[in-house]
Amino acid sequence: MKMTQKLHELRQSLWLDNISKEMLDKGILKRYIEEFSITGLTSNPTIFDHAIAHSHFYDRSIVELSSQGMEAEELFFELAMDDLRRAADLFRPIHDQTSCRDGWVSLEVSPLLAYDAEKTLFEAKRLYEAFQRPNLYIKIPGTKEGLPAIEEAIFEGIPINVTLLFTPEHYKEAAEAYMRGLERRLAKGLPLDVVSSVASLFVSRWDKATMHVVPENLKNQLGIAIAKKTYKFYRDLLDSDRWNILAQKKANPQLLLWASTGTKDPQASDILYVKNLIAPDTINTMPEETLLAFADHGQIGAILPRDGADADVVLSEFCQHGVDYQALGERLQKEGAEAFVNSWKDLLNSLQQKSSLLKTV
Secondary structure: OOHHHHHHHEEEEEEOOOOOOHHHHHHHHHHHHHHHHHEEEOHHHHHHHHHOOOOOOOHHHHHHHHHHOOHHHHHHHHHHHHHHHHHHHHHHHHHHOOOOOOOOOOOOOOOOHOOOOOHHHHHHHHHHHHEEEEHHHEEEEEOOOOOHHHHHHHHOOOOEEEEEEEEEHHHHHHHHHHHHHHHHHHOOOOOOOOOOOEEEOOHHHHHHHOOOOOHHHHHHHHHHHHHHHHHHHHHHHOOOHHHHHHHHOOOOEEOOOOOOOOOOOOOOOOHEEEEEEOOEEEEEEEEEEHHHHHOOOOOOOOOOOOOOOOHHHHHHHHHHHOOOHHHHHHHHHHHHHHHHHHHHHHHHHHHHHHHHHHHHH
């Protein structure tokens, strides 16, 4: 049995953090589903910027859509949704077989809306309705401004991938928003089993941020410690009386998703965050190179303990070296939102340049 399949045996889903028209046209994604047990994927502006700017696979579509008057964001979303619909159709059998628990693709609202709840909600509804497939998560940042939009989207039945979560406390806030949305549906007599969500905790950026400020023995440990502590919060919530009331009404759990699981330190294992973050009822979405590395020389480490194991001890050690994880987590979330904005602007600029260039050909 392949290592990627073993993760599924341990009730962890394996998703790909990548998509491109080339991957679809050449059958690469289909092969990953068949050979590596990939059951979903995530996308972001950086991924699409790379795919569009560094290939000719989108040229014909850009020419056709531009001739219809599309430009900027409208042009991008049309291109992105075409790719994601094709991917969603590949995952649809998995989606149906798992009763909507797996087989999802994700599309992000404009990062420019990260701090505007009303516009975020409007855009989430628009994109989900336009997509015309059931297995699409709309990605909304778990910022303080994004949380009301997440709650309202869940209440209105829109599947949400809560992104840009860094601390265990960020996760708890996202979970609260999800449950409030479900509880409002319950109060209105609306079905709960048609709503779904994942909460995406970013992992590797912790270690990149502390790489040069902690001693050698603490390098590449903070992200995993944060994940362990968050996993404890996750299991505690699923065991709570509040959740059990919703579960009895057929509510779907908001699955915890490990994001940013590509190793940033060239001296560390290229599967560091895969082998150390194996946990039941979670998802690991990984870059393509990490997937291929795990398929080639993957290792199954110890399953994450339900109680968080040594997470608090490790966090205390970092604190002794001047790392306040709460403050750092807030900084990382802010920087993450800013990075997505920059990627978004780069993406739209790439589209404009390519569109202008193709018109002259």
